[in-house]
Amino acid sequence: MWAYLCGAVSSGVALWSEPFLVVLGIVLAGPIVCGMSQAANDWCDRHVDAINEPDRPIPSGRVPGRWGLWVALAMSALSLGVGALLGLWGFLATCAGVAAAWAYSAEPLRLKRSGWWGPGLVGLSYETLPWFTGAAILAQGLPSGPVILVALLYGIGAHGIMTLNDFKALEGDRQTGVNSLPVILGPERAARVACWAMIVPQLGVIAVLLSLSAAWHAGAVGVVILAQLAAMRVLLRDPKGKAPWYNGTGIVLYVSGMMISAFALAGTGATP
Template identity: 35%
Template sequence: NMKPVTWIPVVWSFICGAIASGAFGWQQIGEIKFWLAVLLTGPLATGTCQMLNDYFDRDLDEINEPNRPIPGGAISLKSATLLIALWSLLSVVVGWLVHPLIALYVVVGIINAHLYSANPIKLKKRLWAGNIIVAVSYLIIPWVAGEIAYRSDFSLHAITPSLIVATLYTIASTGIMIMND
């Protein structure tokens, strides 16, 4: 069940990282790289992670939300698995097109989605760990991806000030998620 409203902070984090690179401005908004990154951070990577969560929550959704696509029978488990695999592959390819290192970040995000949603680990059941992994995946990973996409001198030293801001942003967001739960 894709939720476009949840894509906004991920796209926003990418844009913050791109701006922090010092090489992103209004003129880059018209470039294909920018729009591929928006597609990646919104419906592709975030959508993949949402589909994974729906897949692993299908038993709970049969009780609480029986009209969702999987428990409601609108999509079979086989079709859901194929869609998740296709969306994952497409996310990695688009990440590679934006910058090869971003493809690795996409893989890390998909692994995080498994850690969050899948048994036996299922971090969503562990209040702090679940919220932290979501905040890191939704905020720090796309922020650093934005820097990678536009910064020519990418190094830990070069991005440290930006990483501090992104970390503070993530801590604040984690606090909001915990209070919201």
């Protein structure tokens, strides 16, 4: 939802000029497509969740039989139907999002098994794709190079966010053959990789903003990065124990930088 709104802002088009597209896109990106991806993941991960979180709806039996699968399939169909209301750009982006959700969770691809490909796909799907979509729909065309580049950088950085998210499933992943980075590298090394993965793309964002003469916004993103570095020092003292804490603090700073960058792009006329 946040990434779609960032994309809409970065388009430079006044949000109140297209309220239907803004609101519908946010609802589609969040409760519908993201909700669908979670439903698909819950179904495909029911065996892992039985180890890590046995009280979740499917492993606990509160969602019986194959109802979890039917819910995920129904939400996939709903996603495509709503995406069609947003025109060609919205529909194509929705198709990509639905495909990515199933490719991440379901056999035979199940990219979640890879600690490199899985988080990368999710990062691009959660940040880059909705940002691009919001900008394209509001601008009624292909976003400019700087908008696409910034959206891509934040999606790449989200690889680190998803790696930290994998810490909570460490035991179940290890037992079921999911090779997340915490499993294959260990918590300490995985946390360091996640931190680098988040920081380096944001430095790239600063470079883009400086190239557009958005020095104040670049400086604000720099301040946000410094605050993240302070939080990362806490994280690295106890990666497994502090990962949930960082997800509630450092990630807020990360997505704050996204919106700062979106306003910078809108103010520099970076979109056609």
